[in-house]
Amino acid sequence: MLELFLRSLPLLKSAVLMTLMLGLGSFALGSSLGLMVALARISDFAVLRWLAFAYVSIFRGTPLLVQILLLYFGLPYYGIVLDPVPAALLALTLFSASYLSENFRSGIIAVDRGQWEAAQSLGMGYWKTMVRVILPQGLRIAIPSVGSRLIALIKDTSLASTITVVELTRVADQVGAATFRYMEMFLMVGFIYWLINQILTIVQTILEGRITRRFK
Amino acid sequence: MIDTTSPTTINVRGLTKAFGDNPVLRGIDFSVRTGEVVVIMGPSGSGKTTLLRSLNFLEVPDSGTIEVCGTTVKLDGKQKLTRADQKMIAQIRQKTAMVFQSFNLFPHRTVLENVIEGPVHVKGVDRVQAIERGMALLDQVGLAAKAHEYPGRLSGGQKQRVAIARSLAMEPAVILFDEPTSALDPALRDDVLNVMRTLADTGMTMLIVTHEVRFAQDAADRVVFMDLGVVAQDTSPGEFFEHPTNARVRQFLNLIEA
Numbered sequence: 461m462l463e464l465f466l467r468s469l470p471l472l473k474s475a476v477l478m479t480l481m482l483g484l485g486s487f488a489l490g491s492s493l494g495l496m497v498a499l500a501r502i503s504d505f506a507v508l509r510w511l512a513f514a515y516v517s518i519f520r521g522t523p524l525l526v527q528i529l530l531l532y533f534g535l536p537y538y539g540i541v542l543d544p545v546p547a548a549l550l551a552l553t554l555f556s557a558s559y560l561s562e563n564f565r566s567g568i569i570a571v572d573r574g575q576w577e578a579a580q581s582l583g584m585g586y587w588k589t590m591v592r593v594i595l596p597q598g599l600r601i602a603i604p605s606v607g608s609r610l611i612a613l614i615k616d617t618s619l620a621s622t623i624t625v626v627e628l629t630r631v632a633d634q635v636g637a638a639t640f641r642y643m644e645m646f647l648m649v650g651f652i653y654w655l656i657n658q659i660l661t662i663v664q665t666i667l668e669g670r671i672t673r674r675f676k
Numbered sequence: 677m678i679d680t681t682s683p684t685t686i687n688v689r690g691l692t693k694a695f696g697d698n699p700v701l702r703g704i705d706f707s708v709r710t711g712e713v714v715v716i717m718g719p720s721g722s723g724k725t726t727l728l729r730s731l732n733f734l735e736v737p738d739s740g741t742i743e744v745c746g747t748t749v750k751l752d753g754k755q756k757l758t759r760a761d762q763k764m765i766a767q768i769r770q771k772t773a774m775v776f777q778s779f780n781l782f783p784h785r786t787v788l789e790n791v792i793e794g795p796v797h798v799k800g801v802d803r804v805q806a807i808e809r810g811m812a813l814l815d816q817v818g819l820a821a822k823a824h825e826y827p828g829r830l831s832g833g834q835k836q837r838v839a840i841a842r843s844l845a846m847e848p849a850v851i852l853f854d855e856p857t858s859a860l861d862p863a864l865r866d867d868v869l870n871v872m873r874t875l876a877d878t879g880m881t882m883l884i885v886t887h888e889v890r891f892a893q894d895a896a897d898r899v900v901f902m903d904l905g906v907v908a909q910d911t912s913p914g915e916f917f918e919h920p921t922n923a924r925v926r927q928f929l930n931l932i933e934a
Contacts, residue, residue: 577734578780582794582846583770592797596784 461644468635468645475631476652482545482627483614483656486552490613491606493553494560499590501565512561519558525619527551532623548620556613563609567602568594600671607664611657618653628652684743685710685850685881686731691740693726700726701737702905708850708883713876715892715913716885718902719928724885727902728852731883732772733765745771745849770798773843777855779835781827787814787838788823794846806845813841817871833864837871844875851875853884887932893917901925 465472500512519527532547542550571594579589621630632649636642684707691704700723708714716724729735731742733749736757741750747767757765781790791810795801801809814820817837819830827835836856843851856872857865869891876882876895886892892899892913899916901909903924909916920926 572780574776574778574780575782577774578776578782580734581732581769581772581774582842583766583798584794585766588797592793593782600784 461648464635464639464641464644465648468631468648471631471635472628472648472652475626475628475649476656478545478625478627479614479617479653480656482548482552482617482620482625483610486549486556486617487610487613489549489553490556490560493557495564497557497561498564498568501561502568516558516561519554520562524551524555524616525622527555528619528623544620544623544625547623548617548625552613552616552620555616556609559609559612560606563602563605564599566605567598567600569598570601571597603664603668603671607661607668610664611660614656614660615653682709682711684708685712685745686883687741687743688727688731689741691727691730691737691742693723693730693735693737700905701730701740704740704902704905704907706900706907706910708881710849710881711879712897713880713882713895714884714898714900715896716883716900716902717887717892717916717928718908719931722902723905724902725854728774728854728883728885731852732769732774734774742768744768747771770846771849773846773848773851775836775839775843775851775853775856777858779827779832779839779859781835781838781842783827786824786826787819787830790827790838791842791845794842799846810841810845813844814838816844816874817841818867831864832860833867836860836868840868840871840875850881850883853882853886855885855887857886857888889917889932901928903928 497512497515500508501516503509503512528548528551531542531551532544535542535547575593575597576589579593584592617627618629620627621633624630628649632642632645636645639645686706686708688704688706691701692699693701702723704723704727716728718724726735730737731744737751739751739753741748743749745768747764749761749764749768751761781787782793785793788807788810791813792801792803792806795806795809796803811820811823814823817840819834819837819841822830822834822838827838830838840851840856853872857868860868865888869888872882872884872891873895884891884896894913896913899909899911899913900907901911901916901922901924909922909925916925917929920929
């Protein structure tokens with residue numbers, strides 16, 4: 461197994477980078493979009509609320525694989541041709557934003573009503589209250605569930621292999637096909653996914669401790 | 677004694693508010709003069725907290741007129757607030773400060789940051805100046821030593837004193853207190869009440885919903901007794917506690933003094 465690992469190391473290296481790029485990239489983009497969706501979902505404007513609800517309903521209610529295939533194979537019929545990597549990144553972003561928006565929303569609505577009242581009685585408007593008082597507390601509350609979402613997302617990047625993105629799962633598949641040593645290859649990448657997620661879990665734990673320690 | 681010709685800070689006329697089918701305020705008329713300390717008492721459910729919260733529009737009344745420091749909001753019927761109303765409400769909120777039963781300090785900011793939050797981020801006061809004034813206010817409530825702690829480290833009484841400092845930092849024309857000592861152990865109440873007494877002595881206009889009889893007796897200029905959504909009696913503390921004429925007042929006093 462070691463020589464197989466060493467032999468496929470150059471491929472695995474670039475595959476890990478691709479997996480991380482897709483996972484962390486879509487997490488960053490999906491978080492930004494998700495936060496906007498969450499804010500729309502609790503907005504005073506019915507149209508925004510409805511749009512956000514529809515967005516979550518669609519992107520959370522359909523399989524990620526279908527979304528990836530639709531963007532990559534479906535859009536070219538309308539003249540929109542995306543390369544594999546942008547298509548995967550876009551699909552992962554849209555998909556993760558739907559889940560993340562709910563994580564953020566649950567954090568925001570968990571902040572005590574009295575915090576709104578205290579901010580308003582100081583004369584703060586809606587956005588100032590949101591940015592200075594509610595989000596700093598709500599996002600902290602959301603950290604554990606957002607962390608889970610990130611870990612799920614790292615694993616979901618494996619679906620990008622179906623549209624020829626050369627990430628971990630696809631490399632395992634290719635090397636496995638060339639050497640007939642599927643078992644070892646998939647064990648190997650399985651371990652690498654696990655390792656990445658362990659590291660992310662540790663980072664999350666440290667971050668949570670840091671942010672929470674000060675005022676608990 | 678309060679000069680009866682001094683201007684009114686708060687003037688309320690015909691205020692009504694219902695939660696669903698349940699009328700909580702049924703035509704409130706009352707006013708607070710500048711420099712006056714007014715205690716609102718009454719049985720639970722009488723609408724006293726709703727009235728207080730209506731004054732800075734944490735609760736939006738159904739109808740009536742609220743005038744605070746010359747800014748008037750008139751409500752008629754149940755329609756939505758107009759932009760002009762919102763502007764008036766923002767003005768009123770800048771002139772009033774509120775102290776809550778549950779303190780509502782910002783847990784993610786230090787004590788000092790809590791105090792300077794309003795001046796710096798609402799009024800646009802220079803940060804260095806705000807810190808200087810904030811420290812003076814914390815000193816005034818006896819908590820300068822805790823300036824850089826987070827609220828989570830403080831006792832309830834300390835939190836409420838920080839909340840009072842935070843409200844003072846906005847230099848309000850009137851402070852509204854919503855049962856400021858109800859969430860506190862009896863042993864911690866006096867610290868808060870003493871801060872409030874000192875404040876009353878400095879001439880601050882204060883409107884206080886409370887069950888603290890002693891405080892009302894020795895610090896209030898007037899006691900407003902609310903019952904079933906109306907002002908049932910509006911008199912001096914001496915009259916109120918020593919010669920209660922109203923049967924409901926007598927009943928209430930027996931209850932809280934028992």
